[in-house]
Amino acid sequence: MHVVVIGGGVMGVTTAWYLREAGFEVTLLDAAPEPAAGASHANGGMLHASHAEPWNTPGVGLDLLRYLGREDSPLLMRPRALPGLAGWGLRFLWHSRHSAFERHALVNARLAAFSLRETRRLSRELADEGLAFDFRESGILKIFRDPDSLARNRSAAEAMQTEGVHFEAWDTEQVIDREPALAGVRDELCGGLYFPDDAVGDARRFTAGLLEIARRHGLRYRPATRVRRLRTFQGRIDAIETYEGPVAADACVVASGYEAPALLRPLGLHLPVAPVKGYSLTLPMDAELRLDLPLIDDASKVVMTPLGDRLRLAGTAEFAGRDARMEDRRAANVLAQCRRTLPGLPAQFDHETMAPWAGLRPMSDRGTPILGPTAVPGLHLNTGAGHLGWTFACGAAAQVRDGLAGMAPEDSLAAFRL
Numbered sequence: 001m002h003v004v005v006i007g008g009g010v011m012g013v014t015t016a017w018y019l020r021e022a023g024f025e026v027t028l029l030d031a032a033p034e035p036a037a038g039a040s041h042a043n044g045g046m047l048h049a050s051h052a053e054p055w056n057t058p059g060v061g062l063d064l065l066r067y068l069g070r071e072d073s074p075l076l077m078r079p080r081a082l083p084g085l086a087g088w089g090l091r092f093l094w095h096s097r098h099s100a101f102e103r104h105a106l107v108n109a110r111l112a113a114f115s116l117r118e119t120r121r122l123s124r125e126l127a128d129e130g131l132a133f134d135f136r137e138s139g140i141l142k143i144f145r146d147p148d149s150l151a152r153n154r155s156a157a158e159a160m161q162t163e164g165v166h167f168e169a170w171d172t173e174q175v176i177d178r179e180p181a182l183a184g185v186r187d188e189l190c191g192g193l194y195f196p197d198d199a200v201g202d203a204r205r206f207t208a209g210l211l212e213i214a215r216r217h218g219l220r221y222r223p224a225t226r227v228r229r230l231r232t233f234q235g236r237i238d239a240i241e242t243y244e245g246p247v248a249a250d251a252c253v254v255a256s257g258y259e260a261p262a263l264l265r266p267l268g269l270h271l272p273v274a275p276v277k278g279y280s281l282t283l284p285m286d287a288e289l290r291l292d293l294p295l296i297d298d299a300s301k302v303v304m305t306p307l308g309d310r311l312r313l314a315g316t317a318e319f320a321g322r323d324a325r326m327e328d329r330r331a332a333n334v335l336a337q338c339r340r341t342l343p344g345l346p347a348q349f350d351h352e353t354m355a356p357w358a359g360l361r362p363m364s365d366r367g368t369p370i371l372g373p374t375a376v377p378g379l380h381l382n383t384g385a386g387h388l389g390w391t392f393a394c395g396a397a398a399q400v401r402d403g404l405a406g407m408a409p410e411d412s413l414a415a416f417r418l
């Protein structure tokens with residue numbers, strides 16, 4: 001059986017690997033000339049089952065209003081994005097009801113915990129084949145300045161324990177003891193939650209490395225090949241039309257990130273995925289600026305991730321339509337937010353040493369990824385992972401493989417289907 005996977009980001013490449021490993025003939029088509037050119041390029045690097053809640057938390061509507069037009073906010077709505085977001089935006093708010101949010105948080109946590117186990121397995125089993133991606137099983141520390149927020153996060157973490165997400169509550173002294181780089185903000189902190197099973201790694205290195213290994217195992221890879229249309233015959237997928245000509249297919253997996261809805265529309269399928277922009281900076285980590293534990297600062301919603309000898313700073317959620325341009329002031333805002341946590345960071349934003357980057361997360365309206373078979377025979381999905389795509393990559397790929405091989409347990413994909 002020949003499966004065509006569309007999209008060379010972390011979701012597409014990982015799916016292609018899992019399918020190839022299971023014995024499928026696989027062709028990977030990507031519009032970009034190299035892997036991980038989209039949202040997977042320089043993300044926060046966090047593999048965090050602990051952070052599996054959707055972004056549409058109860059009260060997100062008020063947050064959006066509060067931050068409207070504020071360039072220094074973690075959440076920014078650009079007026080030009082509003083027309084394109086109308087339907088998606090209303091459903092995004094609808095899914096922020098307590099009951100929906102809690103249900104989606106739990107299914108995400110289960111998938112994320114499974115995915116981390118799969119990432120560990122791949123890292124171990126493929127190390128001899130050269131898979132290296134600055135993977136570190138360091139755990140992740142979330143720090144708090146507001147006792148109410150700490151209490152809320154602690155009870156959310158307690159609820160997730162049933163899904164295999166473990167945590168330790170640390171007081172401020174323990175936080176500083178374990179991460180001395182936070183000594184400068186000791187007086188502002190009220191404690192932290194440490195998630196020992198979380199990890200970090202470089203999604204771009206993972207994607208490019210896994211692709212190379214998959215090619216050695218027989219994966220056909222066609223970069224710079226944009227898909228124009230999915231072709232059906234008697235109602236089922238029979239070919240993928242690209243601008244370079246058609247590719248025959250028995251089935252396909254659409255993993256084309258925020259661009260996926262356009263491919264499904266002509267088949268009468270509505271895929272509720274929208275782009276949400278984010279920024280990152282990558283700095284060399286030197287003796288003055290050493291961070292041991294990956295950090296999430298609850299107050300500013302930024303992440304600080306040691307990746308080998310580099311430090312990745314990432315954050316912001318911007319509804320800006322399909323505009324992936326890097327804007328200096330938004331990147332500088334990520335730096336300023338991170339300096340509130342790590343005062344030793346340089347004060348000046350600098351293109352040369354900080355490798356600023358912007359990417360568009362493919363975000364589903366309900367806050368879970370959209371995975372598995374659809375109403376069109378032969379058409380499968382792996383998109384909509386939003387702020388959690390790197391965390392979900394291996395678990396989602398395993399689920400999609402099971403859906404294609406007909407080996408998915410009855411209810412395992414139900415929560416994620418279109």
Ligand SMILES: Cc1cc2nc3c(=O)[nH]c(=O)nc-3n(C[C@H](O)[C@H](O)[C@H](O)COP(=O)(O)OP(=O)(O)OC[C@H]3O[C@@H](n4cnc5c(N)ncnc54)[C@H](O)[C@@H]3O)c2cc1C
Pocket residue numbers: 006007008009010011012029030031032035036037038039040041042043044045046047048203225226227228255256257258259260277278279280303314315358359360361362382383384385386387388389390391392
């Ligand atoms: C600033 C930032 C920080 C983040 N931090 C984290 C984090 O710490 N942890 C975490 O788990 N997640 C994080 N994420 C989210 C994660 O990076 C994304 O969810 C993930 O990269 C999405 O991967 P993808 O493969 O679905 O999409 P992409 O990486 O965008 O890949 C989509 C691919 O599809 C291709 N494509 C599109 N249309 C077509 C077409 N018609 N034909 C052929 N190819 C096509 C594109 O060329 C692209 O290569 C972050 C994201 C951002 C932006």
